[in-house]
Amino acid sequence: MSIPRPKPEKFRLRRTMMFMNAQKPGLIKDAYIYGADSIMLDLEDAVAENQKDSARFSLYHALKEIDYGDTEVIVRINGLDTPHWKEDIRVCVAGGCDGIRIAKTESAQDVKTVDEAVTEAEKEFGVEVGRTLLMAALESPKGVLNAYEICQASPRLFGVALSGGDYRKCMQVKVIPGGIEMLAARGHMLMAARAAGIQCFDTVFTNLNDDEGFRAEVKQNVEMGFDGKSLINPKQIPIVHEMLAPSQKEIAEAEKIVRAYREHASEGVGVFTLDNGKMIDIAFVPGAERVIKLAKASGIYEGDL
Amino acid sequence: MELKAVGTAGTLESSDVMITLEPTTSGGIDLTLESSVINQYGRQIKAEVLASLERLGVKNAKVIVNDHGALDCTIKARVECAYYRACQCDMDGKFDWGGVIR
Numbered sequence: 001m002s003i004p005r006p007k008p009e010k011f012r013l014r015r016t017m018m019f020m021n022a023q024k025p026g027l028i029k030d031a032y033i034y035g036a037d038s039i040m041l042d043l044e045d046a047v048a049e050n051q052k053d054s055a056r057f058s059l060y061h062a063l064k065e066i067d068y069g070d071t072e073v074i075v076r077i078n079g080l081d082t083p084h085w086k087e088d089i090r091v092c093v094a095g096g097c098d099g100i101r102i103a104k105t106e107s108a109q110d111v112k113t114v115d116e117a118v119t120e121a122e123k124e125f126g127v128e129v130g131r132t133l134l135m136a137a138l139e140s141p142k143g144v145l146n147a148y149e150i151c152q153a154s155p156r157l158f159g160v161a162l163s164g165g166d167y168r169k170c171m172q173v174k175v176i177p178g179g180i181e182m183l184a185a186r187g188h189m190l191m192a193a194r195a196a197g198i199q200c201f202d203t204v205f206t207n208l209n210d211d212e213g214f215r216a217e218v219k220q221n222v223e224m225g226f227d228g229k230s231l232i233n234p235k236q237i238p239i240v241h242e243m244l245a246p247s248q249k250e251i252a253e254a255e256k257i258v259r260a261y262r263e264h265a266s267e268g269v270g271v272f273t274l275d276n277g278k279m280i281d282i283a284f285v286p287g288a289e290r291v292i293k294l295a296k297a298s299g300i301y302e303g304d305l
Numbered sequence: 306m307e308l309k310a311v312g313t314a315g316t317l318e319s320s321d322v323m324i325t326l327e328p329t330t331s332g333g334i335d336l337t338l339e340s341s342v343i344n345q346y347g348r349q350i351k352a353e354v355l356a357s358l359e360r361l362g363v364k365n366a367k368v369i370v371n372d373h374g375a376l377d378c379t380i381k382a383r384v385e386c387a388y389y390r391a392c393q394c395d396m397d398g399k400f401d402w403g404g405v406i407r
Binding site for chain 2: 024025026029053054056057058060061062064065066083086087090091094095125
């Protein structure tokens with residue numbers, strides 16, 4: 001039995017990316033029911049060194065036999081400084097995962113090295129070359145400083161994510177409410193990702209008992225412009241989806257912009273004003289369309305755009 | 306490949322199965338099964354283990370299966386892992402995904 005998966009979509013909605021230990025059968029069999037946009041089956045830190053072999057077999061059969069439906073399936077592979085990453089890539093590609101998360105990315109060359117190994121594996125296993133997507137996790141100051149070159153390193157790359165644990169260790173800081181210790185990294189990475197035209201994801205929030213702290217961090221993520229967040233527990237998923245959902249006011253405004261733009265464009269007019277006096281040109285349209293898309297994904301859109 | 310030592314994979318956690326392979330020189334596959342769902346699924350679990358062993362080319366072995374409600378995909382994964390551990394050779398870059406592992 002083998003579940004065929006459709007070709008992965010490079011720029012899909014990825015509000016929530018939930019980590020799952022690829023080695024734990026009890027977890028991976030139910031992974032899709034939680035409703036995350038993406039799940040990240042982990043071969044790296046969640047798997048003990050003496051179980052790296054075992055996790056690959058679990059992963060292979062899970063990819064082949066469990067129906068994940070619309071949930072995107074990403075695999076986090078071991079770092080390029082380990083003996084494991086090459087075989088990790090072979091199993092990911094042979095199993096047909098949607099994408100690979102590269103741990104501890106420090107340079108464009110790291111992404112290119114993985115890209116080449118993925119291409120080789122796609123040829124070996126008869127998978128369409130270019131099908132497997134990549135994302136890069138930045139986990140050190142060096143990785144963050146090289147973010148822009150990393151973001152442009154491969155056409156497979158759909159996004160970058162920050163990994164707070166290792167980054168904070170390198171910077172000799174601890175978790176601070178409000179996130180002052182991560183501000184520069186978040187800002188720099190966001191700018192690099194936007195400049196390169198790819199997505200950007202924030203790090204995990206690990207204190208599961210601190211609901212208020214989690215909400216405050218997600219709120220900041222939204223305000224800074226992140227596409228989504230890595231998560232470690234299913235209970236975090238609905239909170240992120242709810243907080244990323246646009247308000248009815250925002251939806252109405254977005255609808256007005258999209259409709260008015262379409263009408264004016266067909267008459268050959270590029271700049272116009274809405275009834276509230278706001279000047280609108282083409283620069284506003286992608287943002288408005290994104291609001292509509294988010295509203296649809298959040299299940300709160302009742303219009304017909 | 307030949308089994309060189311005892312190979313074990315899996316855990317005794319719920320939804321998992323622990324498989325132990327021990328090399329023998331004759332007598333075919335000697336399989337012992339313990340399972341929390343033996344009455345409903347005993348036959349199916351045995352068939353899954355034997356099919357995996359056949360794909361891997363194992364002719365003779367003592368096999369102990371301690372199941373706690375594993376899905377088929379987990380059973381296969383644990384048999385294969387126990388097998389490669391018992392063979393004790395470096396397979397990096399050579400695992401036959403989609404071939405004998407399927």
